[in-house]
Amino acid sequence: MTAEFDPRSARAQVAIAGAKGVTAEVLSTQPRKDVIRNTIFASLLFLAIAIALAGLCVLVGKNLVDGWSRLNLDLITQNNSSNPAEAGLRNAIIGTLWIMLFVIGMLVPLGVGAAVFLEEYGNRNSRLIRLIEVNIQNLAGVPSIIYGLLGLAFIARAPLNLGYVVLTAAMTLTLLVLPVVILASREAIRAVPASIREGSLALGATKWQTIRRQVLPASIPGIATGVILAISRAIGETAPLIPLGAATFVTFTPGPFTDFTAMPVTIFNWVKQPQPEFQALAAAGVLLLIALLVVMNSFAIWLRNRYEQTW
Amino acid sequence: MASGGESVRVHYQEELEQLEARALDGLDLVVAALDRTVEAVQHQDIELAQVVVADDDVIDGRYLEIHQAILTLLATQAPVATDLRLIAALLHVMKNIERMGDQCVNIAKLIPIAGREPPADERMLKNLVTMGHGVRAETRQAKRAFAERDVAMARDLVRQDDVIDNLNRECFQLALEIGDDHDRREWAMTMLLVARALERTGDNAVDVGEQVAFVVTGLFREFEDASHPDEPVLPQSSP
Amino acid sequence: MSNQVTQEERRTEQRQTGFAGDGAGAARPAIEVRAEFQHGAGCGSGEKVFELQDISVFYAGVPAVRDISMDVFRHEVTALIGPSGCGKSTLIRCLNRMNDLIPTAAVEGHLLYHGEDLYGPKVDPIQVRKLIGMVFQKPNPFPKSIYDNIAFGPRVLGMDGDMDEIVERALRSAALWDEVKDRLDANAYSMSGGQQQRLCIARCIAVSPDVILMDEPCSALDPISTGKIEDLMAELKQEFSIVIVTHNMQQAARVSDRTAFLMVELDADETHRWGRIVEYDETEKIFTNPSDQRTEDYVTGKVG
Numbered sequence: 123m124t125a126e127f128d129p130r131s132a133r134a135q136v137a138i139a140g141a142k143g144v145t146a147e148v149l150s151t152q153p154r155k156d157v158i159r160n161t162i163f164a165s166l167l168f169l170a171i172a173i174a175l176a177g178l179c180v181l182v183g184k185n186l187v188d189g190w191s192r193l194n195l196d197l198i199t200q201n202n203s204s205n206p207a208e209a210g211l212r213n214a215i216i217g218t219l220w221i222m223l224f225v226i227g228m229l230v231p232l233g234v235g236a237a238v239f240l241e242e243y244g245n246r247n248s249r250l251i252r253l254i255e256v257n258i259q260n261l262a263g264v265p266s267i268i269y270g271l272l273g274l275a276f277i278a279r280a281p282l283n284l285g286y287v288v289l290t291a292a293m294t295l296t297l298l299v300l301p302v303v304i305l306a307s308r309e310a311i312r313a314v315p316a317s318i319r320e321g322s323l324a325l326g327a328t329k330w331q332t333i334r335r336q337v338l339p340a341s342i343p344g345i346a347t348g349v350i351l352a353i354s355r356a357i358g359e360t361a362p363l364i365p366l367g368a369a370t371f372v373t374f375t376p377g378p379f380t381d382f383t384a385m386p387v388t389i390f391n392w393v394k395q396p397q398p399e400f401q402a403l404a405a406a407g408v409l410l411l412i413a414l415l416v417v418m419n420s421f422a423i424w425l426r427n428r429y430e431q432t433w
Numbered sequence: 434m435a436s437g438g439e440s441v442r443v444h445y446q447e448e449l450e451q452l453e454a455r456a457l458d459g460l461d462l463v464v465a466a467l468d469r470t471v472e473a474v475q476h477q478d479i480e481l482a483q484v485v486v487a488d489d490d491v492i493d494g495r496y497l498e499i500h501q502a503i504l505t506l507l508a509t510q511a512p513v514a515t516d517l518r519l520i521a522a523l524l525h526v527m528k529n530i531e532r533m534g535d536q537c538v539n540i541a542k543l544i545p546i547a548g549r550e551p552p553a554d555e556r557m558l559k560n561l562v563t564m565g566h567g568v569r570a571e572t573r574q575a576k577r578a579f580a581e582r583d584v585a586m587a588r589d590l591v592r593q594d595d596v597i598d599n600l601n602r603e604c605f606q607l608a609l610e611i612g613d614d615h616d617r618r619e620w621a622m623t624m625l626l627v628a629r630a631l632e633r634t635g636d637n638a639v640d641v642g643e644q645v646a647f648v649v650t651g652l653f654r655e656f657e658d659a660s661h662p663d664e665p666v667l668p669q670s671s672p
Numbered sequence: 673m674s675n676q677v678t679q680e681e682r683r684t685e686q687r688q689t690g691f692a693g694d695g696a697g698a699a700r701p702a703i704e705v706r707a708e709f710q711h712g713a714g715c716g717s718g719e720k721v722f723e724l725q726d727i728s729v730f731y732a733g734v735p736a737v738r739d740i741s742m743d744v745f746r747h748e749v750t751a752l753i754g755p756s757g758c759g760k761s762t763l764i765r766c767l768n769r770m771n772d773l774i775p776t777a778a779v780e781g782h783l784l785y786h787g788e789d790l791y792g793p794k795v796d797p798i799q800v801r802k803l804i805g806m807v808f809q810k811p812n813p814f815p816k817s818i819y820d821n822i823a824f825g826p827r828v829l830g831m832d833g834d835m836d837e838i839v840e841r842a843l844r845s846a847a848l849w850d851e852v853k854d855r856l857d858a859n860a861y862s863m864s865g866g867q868q869q870r871l872c873i874a875r876c877i878a879v880s881p882d883v884i885l886m887d888e889p890c891s892a893l894d895p896i897s898t899g900k901i902e903d904l905m906a907e908l909k910q911e912f913s914i915v916i917v918t919h920n921m922q923q924a925a926r927v928s929d930r931t932a933f934l935m936v937e938l939d940a941d942e943t944h945r946w947g948r949i950v951e952y953d954e955t956e957k958i959f960t961n962p963s964d965q966r967t968e969d970y971v972t973g974k975v976g
Binding site: 245315317318320321322323324325326327328331335336339340 | 768770773775798799801802803805806808810812813814815824825828829872875876879
Binding site: 442511 | 921922925958959960961962967968971972973974975
């Protein structure tokens, strides 16, 4: 018998087949405990999201059931009234729109301006700057009712003495969501790489030219997203508006300097009423508000995705 | 060569050193050829002359080998500064070696022509042997000068080569003396050619010395310039 | 090597005794390799663009480069080479006052630009950068169209003239026109890395500077793009003066007329390191016969 390895012999064939089989097995099997761990981990993560979704489903579902009867055009076309059959959200919607108009008008310059100052002109090591940064983040966490009282104390009454009008509400809400916009704008501005700034400066552009023509245009998507998210938060704020007179029962169309109401406040009022018809109205109002928020947030996401900058 | 810091490109350095060693060994081949050639001349040994002719292939082979190695090194390692000068010098040196080998072949081919009779003039023969040994010494010194980068040693080759040149002139005079003797003058003329070949071999050794100066200083100057005989050669002050 | 000193002696004596003619008619002429460069006659016009006199740069008091003295000449490509950390980028950023952007940076010494002190009290860095442009290591086109990238400089600087013409001229000078002329409003990021870098060069040229500084312009690019940009440099130096930092020695050897070799120096207790010029000379000399042994060791790659 030859001592050489003959690949055609039966023994050789078996050996080869065995080697192949073991390789395949080693490559494809996972140790049992890894499999168990992976499964448990995946399940826990799924559970987390399931709970979150469940909450949302319950919210929407309950309001859908309760408010189904009032989900029609009357909801939007009718002003509020003491008669539930004739009540609608029209004046509340207009009030909210007025408020948001002013909020945007004040929020963008203030928020973007503050962010530009902190990012571009602020010396990171200065104590003042760091103090400001810390406080902005704190302000984002202050309960909204405090802002309402702030507005009541200084804007509605002395020294500004504007009274209980839309402008007051707008200024208060602006202050409330300003930290959000500042933070989001700072992130967007920070995301613009230093190489872009350097490239612009190396051409002989001034710092302001660089900010206005390179940095800001490049950060607009991030800023816009921040603004939209801020507004969608502000739209739903009820507590700060109450001290400012939005709880008054308004049945006429509000203007900038008249008594006013807003959507969340009106809904809140309806919830307080004893009649079940008002409850139905409230549920319908909630759904409208949610729908509005979904639309706005979707728009924000679309905007961010569309204009997302890959450097 | 490294002055502080770790050495890099070790492989390249080794390649360069090996290349130089192989190239300079060509000079040893020339010395061996010279030895055989001189002996063949001395003893009118035609068989030995044939060996010299055949062995020239080895020298030619070495030339081609080094030539190819240099091209490869240039292409792959992009040598600069001293390394670059070294490579350029080695190309010159290899050419010189090849020529020296060819001169030995020339001499070897002349020996059968001289015939199998005893030499016609002992003095001429003695000169030739002296020249042969002198050139041999020059070649060995050239190799040492190059390997040690010793410019003074290289310059000394000029002096040695002057001796060879003088001997060559002497041979010429001796041949003239023999001139009218019909039986001997053919041999004398042939031996004159041998002397000439040896003198050229010596010049090639001096050329190798010039390359040493080039590698060290970066300047290429002829040690002796026939058109400017009074021009000072490289400064006499030794390093 | 003990030959160090004698090389210098020898060279001096060579110059004193002169050389034996240029070979016309001579049987075997002596070849003086350094002949036409003997008295520092360079490749350019000889006019100095920058004169650096004992320039030192400190970051928060820690030295980065020390005592740099060298002259940069007009219509030449001047290369700065050296191991990493020797301060080449720091040095080049002094030339257009980009170090001003770093609050802790301090520059000592005199930096003359066409005879004027670049760091003088009345000098505005913005004006400096209009004349001395910069191309960076990683291509940094703006997130705009190709056209707007080029036009940005002329627009913010308020340059007169037909913008289309300016853009075309800049793109032609950067050897990019043929490749992009049909898609000038495409986003700059749609181009390849090599094209982006040429776009940055075109952008720099569009504002008609006097000097172009390049900080390792090819280190992020593939060899073909690198080759194109090196060809470009040879053309550009006819109109501008170029200073280039490169860690690729072969590139410095290929493109530059003069090369400065910087090295890292450590202080006594090895806590601080800074860069110094070891040798600054014509490129051909640096790469065939450098005067300093340290230069020799670096360019031959024997010391990293």
